[in-house]
Amino acid sequence: ETGVTQSPTHLIKTRGQQVTLRCSSQSGHNTVSWYQQALGQGPQFIFQYYREEENGRGNFPPRFSGLQFPNYSSELNVNALELDDSALYLCASSTRRTLSPNSYEQYFGPGTRLTVT
């Protein structure tokens, strides 16, 4: 069973630029959630994708957008980068195939460390 993978591991961008982060979900999972973790903080929910549609969004501006593909992989796009966007971006996959509470378990990838200068 393949776990959640994310790319790239690290990247450095300049304020005002755009960035795309990628996530491959765990085998058998159809739902992807994205979280932002600032230094010294707990992760904050950005949004979730299910069946290629956004299925819930946290308190993040529209310049944070995403996609989910038919193979359930996902992208997080951030436009007009700001210094405060510097953080670890975590992707988590889960499944909605059953009503079992176990389907609510979210499995996290290693994250992408974004630095905005």
Place this chain on the structure above:
Amino acid sequence: AQSVTQPDIHITVSEGASLELRCNYSYGATPYLFWYVQSPGQGLQLLLKYFSGDTLVQGIKGFEAEFKRSQSSFNLRKPSVHWSDAAEYFCAVLLQGVQKLVFGQGTRLTINP
């Protein structure tokens, strides 16, 4: 609003000593609760979860947690810590429907040899 509070930002214990990390939540419905561990520069690993039933749940790496509805708490415990337990620990509640995890700020655990 739903929230999770981890009152201790940093805890230091000696190797072999017992450990308890505190977590309090605020959630209107029956909570689904989780503890995750994060090693430096890494993603989150699920330690254990509570959905219903027995209020004492066992997890990986010898950890356990007890759900106390009357106290809105879900504290994590381990009888004897190992140096490899040094990490950041996060408590989280799942908002059902959207399946959004709300995390506490985390507790950093340091182990003295």
